[in-house]
Amino acid sequence: MLRGLYTAAAGMNLQLSRQDAIANNLANINTVGYKKDELIGAAFQEVLFLAMKQGEVTPIGTLSLGVESEQNYTQLTPGNLLTTENPLDLAIIGDGYFLIEGPTGQYLTRNGHFSRNAEGYLVTTEGDYVLGENGPLRLVGDKIEFGDDGSIYLDGQFRERLLIVSPVAENLLVKQGDTRFLAPEGWTRLAAPHVNQGVLENSNVNPIEEMTKMIAVTRAYESNQKVIAVMDEVMNRIANDLGRV
DSSP: OHHHHHHHHHHHHHHHHHHHHHHHHHHTTTOTTOOOEEEEEEEHHHHHHHHHHTTSOOOOSSOOOOEEEEEEEEOOOOOOEEEOOOTTBEEEOSSOEEEEEETTEEEEEOOOBOEEOTTSBEEOTTOOEEEETTEEOBOOSSOEEEOTTSEEEETTEEEEEBOEEEESSGGGOEEETTTEEEOTTOEEEOSSOOEEETEEEOOOOOHHHHHHHHHHHHHHHHHHHHHHHHHHHHHHHHHHHGGGO
16 A cells, blocks of 8 residues: 555656656747757666665565656757847757857857857857867957858958867767756767858747646646545555454
């Protein structure tokens, strides 16, 4: 009976974690370059499998041990494009990431909402440097144009090229904040990038899809609550009525 309570409680905890992920996705629906998260649940039997194999835990019966929150999975599909006409707004079409140099090292992003700082360097909203093939990009000129391949023209003269990279193992990217990714396995220069100027890539969050998931999560949570209520009633009857028999 207690095992059933633990199973239902594990289900409720999973739904709470899923709700947090959905709420964060909805909160970032208009965050440029944001990639939505999905929570993956694992059967709790898998968590205890090793302990059972080693003889530390003896399973009783075949009732499920429930589920647990295994990890967040980030969907890296591209978002919709937003036209801004700002010459420093950039969007990568297809594969690739901008390479950024921050105080703690390099990271990747699809957020191309850039500006120039007081020294003329191209920077992110946090002030981190956008990297070109020869290092941080210093853009001094009245007219800045970006070619489809990431080439940069200042007042009509070619000066540099954006460093658009591809992670060696995209499935192993580590999300840092809302739009930053660390590449533990490293990256390689993308040979043929496609960059659009005056355009931004919006988040890949579909509000209708997320609201539908939220409804499903709420119903699943309520179902587990009902299971606990039933278990509680049965245990109450066992405790109060069994002794009278």
